[in-house]
Amino acid sequence: MRASPYRLNAHHPQPLLSHRLLTRPSPSNSLLSSFSLVLVATMTRRVPSSLSLRQQAAAQAQSTLSVSSSASSSFAPIPIPTSAHAQQAASPLAASKHFVLADMDGRPPLDNRACINCISKLSPNEVSQVNWHLDEENKCKLCAVRDLKPEAFTKPFCDFLRENPTVFHTVDYFKTKLRQSGYVELPARDSWSDKIQPGGKYWVTRNGSSIIAFAVGKSYKPGNGVGMIAGHIDALTARLKPVSKKPTTAGYVQLGVAPYAGALNQTWWDRDLSIGGRVIVRDEKTGKTSSKLVQLDWPIAKIPTLAPHFGVGMMGQNNAETQAVPIIGLDSSDSSSAELLGSVGAFVNTQPPKLVRLISKQLGITSYDSIVNWELELFDSQPASVFGLDKEFITAGRIDDKLCSWSALLGLLHSTERDEDSYIKLVALFDDEEVGSLLRQGARGNFLPSTVERAVEALNPTTYGPGLIGQTFAKSFLLSADVSHAGNPNFIGNYLAEHIPKLNVGLVVCGDSNAHMTTDAVSSAILHRVANLCGAQLQDFQIRNDSHSGGTVGPMLSSAMGVRAADAGLPQLSMHSIRATTGALDPGLGVHFFKGFLDFWEQVDGEWE
Missing domain, CATH: 2.30.250.10 (Aminopeptidase i, Domain 2)
Incomplete structure (x- = not known):
């Protein structure tokens, strides 16, 4: 089932979706027939005005389907999936993953452009929300997400900022994404002894304002390490x-x-x-x-x-x-x-x-x-939006640091699942960073160390002890991901000439001689090796000697667990303003690198003597 382009009625601002019945007599088209795709003629049922635009679109997409015996001649011909498409449909999880990453669920079908190859891999519910009318300006979103094209993540990030203004909404959003991606919640008050297995994917929250998600490698072995990304989701x-x-x-x-x-x-x-x-x-x-x-x-x-x-x-x-x-x-x-x-x-x-x-x-x-x-x-209340002659910027509130947090979580969801993976991939997103991280949901609390310890204990109930957890931390690495300063052309004299990060280029590796950042020669070399393997570009930043550096969650977490660590984040202008600016490609560049870190950390760690 597909949703064709919809029209907007001046008296009905919500989309009026046009659908048609798909019937294919050939039995070889088993994919479509298995979906039992019955589409609705033009739907004009009003949706309550109290619903958000996304809820309106979702409500209409889920409206009761009715049968039409013939297709209207006003519709463009529908491409017929080939047998090759049907064979590709055998692995629907990957396509559904891209559907989640593209943030297409509940969006107006007009915006959900997809090619027939990608549509053939979707579930019936997902097919009902996509539009396969493509042109030069509207290309397949699923292909773009799969190929990690940075521009594919610009609108999803802006939508995320608009719809999740507080830490509580942000955690709830991440829980939804994790649930859609096959992750299972671990209630903190329950025993985890029989709930964590190699190949499993989990999340746990604290105070409704901090969240940790992790995936255990299918070939996990006792004492193996954790590749961690940590950030914060609170904002001024x-x-x-x-x-x-x-x-x-x-x-x-x-x-x-x-x-x-x-x-x-x-x-x-x-x-x-x-x-x-x-x-x-x-x-x-x-x-x-x-x-x-x-x-x-x-x-x-x-x-x-x-x-x-x-x-x-x-x-x-x-x-x-x-x-x-x-x-x-x-x-x-x-x-x-x-x-x-x-x-x-x-x-x-x-x-x-x-x-x-x-x-x-x-x-x-x-x-x-x-x-x-x-x-x-x-x-x-002003929503996030793009601006610039080529729409190369994003302006929004709360970029610090929902930018790195969102990109890191999507990097985890986009990461490759391999049978030979033997370590744990983890993303931890904290509250209270902007005020010192001193509360239980902050990075100075025991949330991350205790989560790793409980997971290792559940995976190794007979051998768990101080020795095993110490070995785990010794084999682990922490990437502290917090936004950095982009070069401001009106105050260029406030930057070191060799350390002026640019927007739409890539993550910024942050150094600080007074240990406000965790980056050292070893950890910097590790990040650059990851960037080389995944095809990402890194930049360097250090503040002037006559300026004061801010801090991150990196030093407190690294010292608490004794893990190697580095600080790197995406650049932005106007940090701590109510409205800041980043590059339109930066959210996608972040997803690319964070995915690369989680995918290649085990290989890079094995290269060190």
């Missing part, structure tokens, strides 16, 4: 205070927020800010408590600047407590602001009433008392 933001309700000032309803890391700097002024995060809800009927994710898709807050006529500079050291308070409404817009929404002492009474109502409506909560607490934050 403004979090709601425990009591975010504030007295009305000059007729404005304001919101009490606190900066996370370096947020609320001057780049946050006059930006359209939305809100999202997790809400802790207690079911009054069952007594069970759970967390629910929420995200508003329109701006609800703004921090207004003061007009220059008042003679107060806005680019100086403005007071973040008194002068960076967002406005979220007018006093007259909520006539019941003095009303208590919950019982005496309830959490909701400490928050702006209209915000409580809005969040409750989004989550379908009818009893305000059931909201026990929440962790909400403000974020730039």
Whole structure:
């Protein structure tokens, strides 16, 4: 089944998908007949406006299928898969992997261009979401992802940033990708003794804001090492205070927020800010408590600047407590602001009433008392987009460091599975890096070391001990992946002339003589060997002696486990601005190198004496 190009109706902004019945009399076309592909005539059923565009497309793609006995002559002829296509369909997992990596699930079929060869390898559900009308400008997405063409990952990365503004949404997104790719969750509170096997793929989370995923080689042997990539998914933001309700000032309803890391700097002024995060809800009927994710898709807050006529500079050291308070409404817009929404002492009474109502409506909560607490934050609502004469840049919020994290996780999903693999591939993505990594979900906690130890114990229940885990760490390597600084043409004097990273070139190997980075001669040589094997390009960066270097999760993790390590990340402009810039090809270049590291680490390690 395929989805043909759809049209947009001025009165119905969601896609109106056109389909047709596929019937092939020849029994040799077993692939199509096995799918039982029955396609719908033009579908105009409305989808609830509260759904996101992606949900709308998914809902329409999954609508009840009806049978049409003949094909409309208005459709272009459909290519018939050959017997060669049918033979290739014998390995559907690889095609489904590329479908996941191309981020095609639930997207409008018009955007999901695919060739007949790739379509022949898809499942019926996946076929229903693709479009095989190709031309020079719209080529097969699945082929592009398979061939690691960097441009194939630009739009998926932008969509990821738009749809997952908080750490909680990001972890939930990664869990979905892992689940679709055959990974199995390991609940941290359960025993893993009988759950981990060679050839298995797993993930575990902590606090809903950090995640570790790993794949055990099919030929794993006791004491073999782990090829690890570690990054962070938190970003500068403004979090709601425990009591975010504030007295009305000059007729404005304001919101009490606190900066996370370096947020609320001057780049946050006059930006359209939305809100999202997790809400802790207690079911009054069952007594069970759970967390629910929420995200508003329109701006609800703004921090207004003061007009220059008042003679107060806005680019100086403005007071973040008194002068960076967002406005979220007018006093007259909520006539019941003095009303208590919950019982005496309830959490909701400490928050702006209209915000409580809005969040409750989004989550379908009818009893305000059931909201026990929440962790909400403000974020730039402007979606990620490409810009430049040749669309060679991506501009977005939260690039630091969802860029390396997203690329690393996709590199793991794209990595090659071989029978002879005897080590463990792992990606660990942490919360709290921007504030020191001191919490349990941060890199200074025991999340990564304990995960490796528990996995090794489950794989070697009779021989596990300090000696075995020590041997495992000695044979392991950590790639600390955090964004680096691209050269800024307006401040080129702030860079060393020999260390000016460029966008759309490749990862940047970061050095620091004061050990803020883990890179040394050995680890740098290892990364360059990996780059040589996978056909990637690396750059070098070190900060000037009269500037201060930032830090990464690398040193703390490397010292905790005693593993060899290097720091390398993708470059960006305007680090720690509410809106930064990277290259349009950089997400894909990251996927390429991270996949190469995971694929070739075992070989490279074996080359060292």
